[in-house]
Amino acid sequence: MLQSAAVFSKVGTFKLELPPANIEILAGVRWGAIDAFPTPAYWLFQIFERRLTGGPPNYKLGRTxxxxxxxxxxxxxxxxxxxxxxxxxxxxxxxxxxxxxxxxxxxxxxxxxxxxxxxxxxxxxxxxxxxxxxxxxxxxxxxxxxxxxxxxxxxxxxxxxxxxxxxxxxxxxxxxxGADDVAILDIHILRFGQAIGLFDRSLKVERDYLKLEEQFLAFSAGMDTKPSELDAVIWHEMANSPFAVREMTRAAESKTISSTKVRRQVRDRNQLTLI
Missing domain, CATH: 1.10.340.30 (Hypothetical protein; domain 2)
Incomplete structure (x- = not known):
């Protein structure tokens, strides 16, 4: 059964349908519930929400x-x-x-x-x-x-x-x-990948960067989203929500995807509604 959620914007309400929670994106990596942090379904919803309510991401920090x-x-x-x-x-x-x-x-x-x-x-x-x-x-x-x-x-x-x-x-x-053939593998992405079973825990960023990157790019392709957007959404949530940092760390350390339902503490955003 498809998962459904809604994004509310100034011009209307948009319905989003995602695959069932138990369907795999890649071998051993399931979509998970759309309202359970930090599942792939949760993050894909965040991407669509930002596209509809915040416009395209601007990554550049400098003019040159x-x-x-x-x-x-x-x-x-x-x-x-x-x-x-x-x-x-x-x-x-x-x-x-x-x-x-x-x-x-x-x-x-x-x-x-x-x-x-x-x-x-x-x-x-x-x-x-x-x-x-x-x-x-x-x-x-x-x-x-x-x-x-x-x-x-x-x-x-x-x-x-x-x-x-x-x-x-x-x-x-x-x-x-705006490159999408590379990945920024910081601690947040590493913990996320470990929490959902994407990254083997024996792999280290310092030693296995290119292998981890290959897996992250394949995962992004499986979600049909840009790696740059996925990375930016995860980073933004981590930077703005102490709850998100705690839950991501807990999920990575427990070797299981968190079943914690969304408890938003991100500034000025309360968009997730299941339908």
């Missing part, structure tokens, strides 16, 4: 590839999104990403060393010396990046830059090109 490199390299592991964006905006305001700018390691380090204003709080940027070295080196080379290419080709080039690994390179390619 140099700015996108800076925004992504200054964020990532161990640095919150708010702090990373604050650091990026400071460097951007100082012209670091402009063509022929003084983007020396010392200048970037000095700018990162001063506390950042993050929603009225003074926050010190972690890894200032390391990121200054990476970013200065990357900006020297960024204008040699390939153009009119696939996301994977751009990623292969980006990983030759200082401090840029597969995840950061995939993040840049997704943001800059």
């Amino acid at each position: 590839l140099a700015e996108e490199l800076g925004a992504c390299l200054l964020g990532g592991h161990g640095i919150s999104a708010d702090v990373g964006i604050a650091a990026y905006k400071r460097l951007k305001s100082e012209g670091i990403f402009e063509l022929n700018a003084d983007a020396s390691e010392q200048r970037i380090f000095d700018l990162l060393l001063s506390p950042l204003d993050v929603f009225g709080r003074q926050v010190r940027y972690r890894f200032a010396a390391q990121k200054a070295r990476y970013l200065s080196g990357g900006l020297e080379l960024i204008h040699g990046a390939p153009v009119n290419c696939t996301g994977r080709v751009l990623r292969e080039w980006l990983v030759t830059l200082p401090g840029v690994g597969l995840k950061t390179a995939s993040w840049i390619a997704r943001n800059w090109m």
